[in-house]
Amino acid sequence: MAEVKCPECGGTISSSTEQDLVNKFRQHAKEHHGMEVSEEQVKHMMQKQNK
Numbered sequence: 001m002a003e004v005k006c007p008e009c010g011g012t013i014s015s016s017t018e019q020d021l022v023n024k025f026r027q028h029a030k031e032h033h034g035m036e037v038s039e040e041q042v043k044h045m046m047q048k049q050n051k
């Protein structure tokens with residue numbers, strides 16, 4: 001189980017795989033916040049939050 005917290009709305013997006021989570025978060029950011037995030041950015045965020 002992988003999850004990442006959206007820095008814009010504080011919501012948690014979770015998925016069973018890291019790759020799917022990256023896709024889900026990118027879609028969330030685009031749909032809800034009009035943000036384009038790269039795969040690298042999402043992975044970096046996940047690492048920072050995964051302490």
Ligand SMILES: [Zn+2]
Pocket residue numbers: 006007008009010011028029032033
């Ligand atoms: Zn959000």
